[in-house]
Amino acid sequence: xxxxxxxxxxxxxxxxxxxxxxxxxxxxxxxxxxxxxxxxxxxxxxxxxxxxxxxxxxxxxxxxxxxxxxxxxxxxxxxxxxxxxxxxxxxxxxxxxxxxxxxxxxxxxxxxxxxxxxxxxxxxxxxxxxxxxxxxxxxxxxxxxxxxxxxxxxxxxxxxxxxxxxxxxxxxxxxxxxxxxxxxxxxxxxxxxxxxxxxxxxxxxxxxxxxxxxxxxxxxxxxxxxxxxxxxxxxxxxxxxxxxxxxxxxxxxxxxxxxxxxxxxxxxxxxxxxxxxxxxxxxxxxxxxxxxxxxxxxxxxxxxxxxxxxxxxxxxxxxxxxxxxxxxxxxxxxxxxxxxxxxxxxxxxxxxxxxxxxxxxxxxxxxxxxxxxxxxxxxxxxxxxxxxxxxxxxxxxxxxxxxxxxxxxxxxxxxx
Numbered sequence: 001x002x003x004x005x006x007x008x009x010x011x012x013x014x015x016x017x018x019x020x021x022x023x024x025x026x027x028x029x030x031x032x033x034x035x036x037x038x039x040x041x042x043x044x045x046x047x048x049x050x051x052x053x054x055x056x057x058x059x060x061x062x063x064x065x066x067x068x069x070x071x072x073x074x075x076x077x078x079x080x081x082x083x084x085x086x087x088x089x090x091x092x093x094x095x096x097x098x099x100x101x102x103x104x105x106x107x108x109x110x111x112x113x114x115x116x117x118x119x120x121x122x123x124x125x126x127x128x129x130x131x132x133x134x135x136x137x138x139x140x141x142x143x144x145x146x147x148x149x150x151x152x153x154x155x156x157x158x159x160x161x162x163x164x165x166x167x168x169x170x171x172x173x174x175x176x177x178x179x180x181x182x183x184x185x186x187x188x189x190x191x192x193x194x195x196x197x198x199x200x201x202x203x204x205x206x207x208x209x210x211x212x213x214x215x216x217x218x219x220x221x222x223x224x225x226x227x228x229x230x231x232x233x234x235x236x237x238x239x240x241x242x243x244x245x246x247x248x249x250x251x252x253x254x255x256x257x258x259x260x261x262x263x264x265x266x267x268x269x270x271x272x273x274x275x276x277x278x279x280x281x282x283x284x285x286x287x288x289x290x291x292x293x294x295x296x297x298x299x300x301x302x303x304x305x306x307x308x309x310x311x312x313x314x315x316x317x318x319x320x321x322x323x324x325x326x327x328x329x330x331x332x333x334x335x336x337x338x339x340x341x342x343x344x345x346x347x348x349x350x351x352x353x354x355x356x357x358x359x360x361x362x363x364x365x366x367x368x369x370x371x372x373x374x375x376x377x378x379x380x381x382x383x384x385x386x387x388x389x390x391x392x393x394x395x396x397x398x399x400x401x402x403x404x405x406x407x408x409x410x411x412x413x414x415x416x
Contacts, residue, residue: 020049052128053083059121059134065111067140073106075132077123084125090118090133113141116166139169143221143228146174151217151236152342155304156210158238159339161203162219162231170223173197176204181214181235194220205339209238239304259283262291262331262343273319274327274348280314281333281340287311292332293318294342297325305329321350 006018013032017024024047031041057076065071077083085104098115099107108115116138122131144165152159160176174197197204209215215238219231263279280288291309293316296302309316321327327348333340 022049025049049080050125050127051078051080053077053079053123053125053130055123055130055132058132059106059119062135062137064137064139065108067113067138068110071108071111071136072101073119073134073136074103075106075121075123076104077130079123079125079127081125083123085121085123088120088122089115090120092117108136111136111138113138113144113168116141116144137166137169140225141168142226143168143172143223145229146219146221146231149217149219149231149234151234152339153236153238153302154205154339155239155307157205157207158209158215158217158236159203159205160217160219161341164202165221165228167221168223168225168228170225172221172223172228173199174201175220175222176206176217177220177230178206178215178217180210181216201338203338211238213237259333259335259338259340261340262333265329265331265343265346267329267346267348269348270317273317274321275315275317276329276331276346277315278331278343280311287335289334289336292334292339293329294332295327295329297322297327299326299328302330321348323350325350 004023008016008018010016013030015028027044027046029041029044031038054077055075056078057074059073059075063071063073075085075087077085085100087098087100087106089098097108097112098119099109101107104121106119106121116136118133118135120131120133122129124130144167146162146165148163150161152161158178162174164172164174175194176197177192177194179192195204195206206217214235216233216235218233221228260281260283262281265276265278268275268277276293288311290307290311291313292304293306293309294302295305295318305318306316318329327350328345329348330345331343
């Protein structure tokens, strides 16, 4: 074995061949032995070289074809033994209606809307398995459903965002549909309300919602050929805090709005509280109108701490935290009626920190009746001290006057 480069033997007697070539072809036997000798060699085993699959014809990365027409996508492979070629639509569990011809090509006859998507060609033999993928775009159809619908609950509002599906080859626009969920609805069905989405936008701020009421949201795409399917329904509950700022009117001109979240949010402990610092959004196509600061304590629900931070600020001081608690902070950016995704989250632990309550929190330390009684007692005590001081001064003056008169009377008597 030492004369064969790349050949070695393991302690258990197995032979390791680093690189397979024509030198390894042939029959092999194994002979075990010890100090007493050997019982003979094993039965011979034959080593054969086989070739893994390799594509002889690959599909293109993308195909565009009108619905109802024929589309043929080639895929061929070679190897030893000859590989088996199969086609599969990625993310589809049911039948696709496509066929495979004798050359292993994928055939759509006719092409349908449901066959839009990513298709994978796989070649497999006893040695290995390889695959390649291609995207099929079916033109001339209604839009496909939007994906990744998310709802960000806000005070008396919700921000809906999504990722558009394929437009079917035509310009598409979106609308957001929502309805409240009543515990005992008067009718068997819910009344859905629809709101048009500005052209080019992939999110919408739904305002004037009832606090602490569950709402269902869905997004619908439409083009010149009709409506696509509704997206998945997402349920969310708006927060019960009033909106303190009124967003300005959206711009009259139609444009695509880009508003990325605030960047690099950090937290540092100071003698006056926790100092939060950040950098403005990297991408924005409209003027920034301000920031909103959210927090949650001990993994609870997110709450709005300050919704009116000026757009010129890049830091804010948060006083009045509770000792031995765990806080999480995040920021959102506002640009008119648009709201960004939340920034990165920073964690703050007040364990062992010197935490001072803010001035705005002092009235909350005592109930209002008790606070009024304390203030009234302090005022009464102050008036009593002043009255006692004035009375003592008057009495001292009168006593001094009487003493002076007595001295003058004595002096008059002693005169001859």
